[in-house]
Amino acid sequence: MAGGGEQYEASASALGYLFQFAKALHTCIEQWMNAGMDWSVAVEAADDIEKHTGSVTDLLQLKQRAEGVRLTDTSEDLWKTLRIWAEAAKAGRIDLAETNLLLLTTADLPEGSAGFCLQPQDSQHRNEDQALELLRAARKASKVSKGALLSCFAAFDRLDADDTPLQRTLISRIQVLGGTPDITDVRKSMLGIAAFAVGHEAAKAFLARLEGWFYDRVIEQMRTPGGSPVTGTEFDQVLTDLQHQFRYDNLPIDRDITGMAPDVSEAADKTFVRQLGLIGVGSERIGYAVRDYIRAFTQRSRWSDENLLRAGEIGEYERKLVEEWRSRFAEMAEDLGPEATEQEKKREAKLIYRWVDREARFQIRAGCDEVFVAKGSYHMLADELRVGWHPDFSARLMALLEPAGAR
Template sequence: MELYDDVSWEEHGTPTELLQLKHHRKGSRLLTDRSPDVWDTLKVWMDTAAPEDPAGPTLVLVSTQTAKSGSAIAALRPQSRDQAWALEVPESVALDSQSDATGRARQQFLALGSLDRQTFLSKIRVVDDSDHIQDIPAAVRRALSWALPPGHEDAFLAQVWHWWDGQALAMLRRLQDGVEVGAAKAAIARIRDRFTQADLPTYLERADVDTSAVTAEHTDALFVQQMQWVAYPPRNLQGAVVDFYRATTQTIRWLDECLIGPEELNRVQEELVDEWDRAFEWMALGLAPNADEATKQAAGRQLLRDLTERAARTVRPRYSDAFFTRGQRHILADCGQVGWHIDYADRIQAPREERP
């Protein structure tokens, strides 16, 4: 995700620190003053980072290799910086090296002039022996140890990575320029709060669902038939299938990770059945004994619509994702505990081939 550089820190839209990342899985473990990585990085910064500007951003080379002892690169480490030595060596390397791979970068470096080269190198820091990509999850886990919810550490970290993936995608699509530190801290705190007794994490977002595949998979499900019995509109029916799928998947994850107990889910379902029972009775009272099928369908359709628009029932006080409640109603409909058509109970009892 290149904005100003491989990675950048900024304040008020201005870069304050630019990082070039060099990751090596194989090959030499030593980073030397003649390494192509070093000169490639210097060339990037000479092209883009105003090397002669003493007020410009700090320039950081992050490498999985280890800086060779006694080298100028090693002298640019923040913890053992030797400014005088670091300023002296690169010039001699630029003059003496015969490498074609670094030739253009060395010529550009010498063309800066002595004072500009000093200014340029004074802004450079080297962070060597950095974590490999396979070590990053463990490093993130250590960095976020203060936020890990006991017993749910992996689930919490999965949510953090999911959030970060969304940020990365938004930056790649140029929908945002970066990630503010405050926003990252707020997101982590928000995710952490979902693992409290008052809230829960949502694992499956709407955008993560393949609507066509899920709809096709549930074509013959009883809850779908129940909606068809009241001629529910196609797009709303499709949305209901997605709600059912997300709520089912969500419930399984919560139970598997011991984030919720069966008694909590039973309580929610009992309340939803009670709510439906009261509304169903009012619908039945409004229907004449000789009501035709179109009237019955309209009444059942209105019943489902009215209940769908209610989101007061929730599994936890601070859990507010409405899809879960909507999906739970369809889970109950799939079990035959609730229905929308006035004759739904008789139709469920009938053999499948004889149902409307």
């Protein structure tokens, strides 16, 4: 079992990655709102976050630290960041003329420190010459003789080790933003934007789906060598589609639910499966019915949990389904008459079920046209014996389901 210190380090590291993902998504949203379509964002590519807007590249280093932490001239956060950028510049992996280097930290910037002097270009406190002097002085005064910090110093030294010194050029491209919003504040900001897009009641559900898509997309990018970044066009398409799903006349259909392929054997004792068995529906079609039931049940439960349904909406939807079924069921019973054989009953019952399977496409909302919602909802009703296919379904199944001691 990990000790307290190790557990804290692991938690901090995990929170750092979550902060990185959240900030990258927030960056995409900001770009989408302000920069048109000509942009892209990648995670863990050339830096924590790599952003391209037109011909300009922004490389972002993120540091989330506890409240009260200060970014001093000998801070490891500062020097490790400088090492990353110094090595990339020295190797020619970044073009400093076209690249902005941003250190975003939740730590405070002490007045007069190098970080304080490297605040954004429009800051009255920015003083690149003083920042460089402070960094050189901190490096010279350091008593470090080994370890990570020494490697950082060495990388910074190498920038000026030949005839084309780069320290001053590198410093001119760096911007340090202290006291930046942490992961909690970033998510609050995104939630506010989501509320503006789809309303306060649906904001959390909307953001959860956007985050889910984005995290999957970033994992795909990171797992593929040279993986493609999220582009402005792609993000616009995803966001527009998601907004469409959250319109007043629609409800979201989730990919993890549409991909469900449940084990049919686990539903063998369900009443709606017994209903299909009464009329001789084959095992393959029963499998499809189980799939539609599970998907509809799960999606409806999620809508309910996320408060996306209006008061009484499911009850009204089921009333319509039952009434549409009732008129057809009554017509079937009337056509069969009291003398119908079992074979005739099954034949006509299969026609009722075929109607549900092929034609019954009643939408819970006008824009929500996913087929499994209606079909699965009918199976949910069949599971409660509120609808059925065999003319005698109620009596037969009630007898079948009645406890043996009660007969």
